[in-house]
Amino acid sequence: MNYVILSAILFTIGALGVLIRRNAIVVFMCVELMLNAANLAFVSFARMSGNLDGQVIAFFVMVVAAAEVVVGLAIIMTIFRSRRSSSVDDANLLKY
Amino acid sequence: MNSVSVLAAPEIHAPPVEFSQLAPMLIVFGAAIVGVLAEAFVARPARYAVQFPLALVGLAAAFCWTLWLGFSEKPQHAAADGAVAVDGPTLFIQGTILVLAMLSLLLIAERAQDAFTAQAAALPGSEAEQESMADGGIQTEIFPLTLFAVGGMMLFPAANDLLTMFVGLEVMSLPLYLLCGLARRRRLLSQEAAVKYFLLGAFSSAFFLYGTALLYGYAGSVRLSAISAALSRSGGSETLLLAGVALLSVGLLFKIGAVPFHPWKPDVYQGAPTPITALMASCTVVAAVGAALRVFYVAFETLRWDWRPMMWGVAILTMMVGAIVAITQTDIKRMLAYSSIAHGGFLLTGIVATSESGLSATLFYLAAYGFTTVGAFAIVTMVRDTTGEAGHLGRWAGLGRRSPVIAGIFAFFLLAFAGIPLTSGFTGKFAVFQAAADGGAVPLVIVGVLSSAIAAFFYVRVIVVMFFSEPEPDAPSVVTTATTATAVALGLTATVVLGVLPQPMLDLAGQAATQLFVR
């Protein structure tokens, strides 16, 4: 159960980080933190409930997260190269 | 999933995989992989000529197979060891997605409109960019990317467990993030849209995943039917359950674009290349609503007294905010984005009904709305001036005098969005509201009608601008090409037919719904 609480704390830190941090890369790392918090939850629930589904799911999540990293880095890199900044505050062309 | 039994049992037998029932998805993914190979081995000038037919044939073949599955086999089956549900709603939604994807593909493949950048890696305004533009090519990777996205969209609403659903969600979203950033003109805007879409999308899928984790903790399985069974046993931790449902809903509602989670929609719809906006506004919404239907109807049905109030609130907010904020918009794509948010609210009304008629009404609404949307965005790609698409509403002034046919068709699409009788929008709204009223959600219906009235106001305003104001001297002209015209014509036909003669399609949706969801 302690691990579940730890994962909840990690998830919250990640979510707060997404909302508070300004650098796109850091925001992105916080999202990864949230995904890994979910992984921790999966693994500890798998241990608690005694079936192995959760561990297998964690594998899948890791692969998906890796794919997400690649796509995300590519996008952030492109915008960084054309603007020399990766702050989300500078991305302000689209407004109502 | 089979490696679960790996450690428990000494022998592993092959899980049943019904390839014939999964074939539509496999065809699309297969075509995408062949497309990647074509990118690698076909010479640059020939790539377009290979990719476009390949993608179109792949989608068409998948659609034919879906039709065959629907009419001859009538499967009611959880395929691939229960990971993918192939049932009436799945086939209806997959068929809809495939047709809409083909229409969007016609827009994507349009070379004269040059919506896509020649080289995404080249810096905006750099010499490399000028060079690749002068070559006249486009980044042909858009075709495999589109196919991957469409494959993900087909898997997302068909998934029978939350892990498959998550994988489907990501396979659908990741290519879309990239496609958003590939506009040829206004590239900074497009890249910004991609970053926003990516960060918010990843954020929301993290919520979806954590919700899945909590539900796994509650039920000991991520299979939708197992969650439903665990609910009726009613043991376990309420906290885990409710938090899981809430987080999962956040992920799903984000993809639909329901109101507290909508701010990405106008930005992304405006910044993305218009053909991609058409794809997102039609297919992604269909897929996301399909997945939400399955989750709420199959897994959480016994819990509906708990989630209904929340969904009521979200639906009401979505309908009202979408309609009201749309009034102040000056960009045509932004306006259509807010209109799409409002439509998401109408669709949620159908989900809230949790009945067979609600299901069939939502399915019909999805098809009707999808066709109209693709048609409307197709026209947006046609109205152009020297800087590309004329996005600002003021630039559309007097379009009705310069090209009455196109303006007329666009007006018709807007009226369909508004839900005027004899258009598909009316039939869809009527069906959804009726189902909601039968389900006891009368206040929701009243808000819906009110929101439609507000929405009608700004649709009519656009029509007035087009027909009753003087065109500027340098007003944009309409560039018509064969593929775009085909997309518009098909969208128009569907909108008219579903409005005047809706019965066959309603029957089809009804049939799909009577099979209900497989568990």
Added chain:
Amino acid sequence: MDLYIPVVVLGVLAFGFAAFSVVMGSLTGPKRWNRAKLDAYECGIEPTPQPVGGGRFPVKYYLTAMLFIVFDIEIIFLYPWAVAFDQFRGLFGLIEMALFIVTVLVAYAYVWRRGGLEWD
């Protein structure tokens, strides 16, 4: 505890070999220093000078990192599969994994043909 003895022995051997090599090398080898030999060792690649004004990495690193992640992470599915390989009945497991690897190979072919593996 007996289970761990081979591991401990292997660890001691590895440590001993490393210590022996370093000590013997410094004792017996010739010492002719030059600039290149005194440079920081970066797994064989020529060290890249840090740019002025803070450590920004060239885009090439990100590209390589991305490719590495994509191909590296596929191993995740290979390990459990390999561990359980002798328990499979029939050819299903083999065919599925072959399909999976072919798919990854397609991505590899794309990267290779489009010049993603060229450093400069």
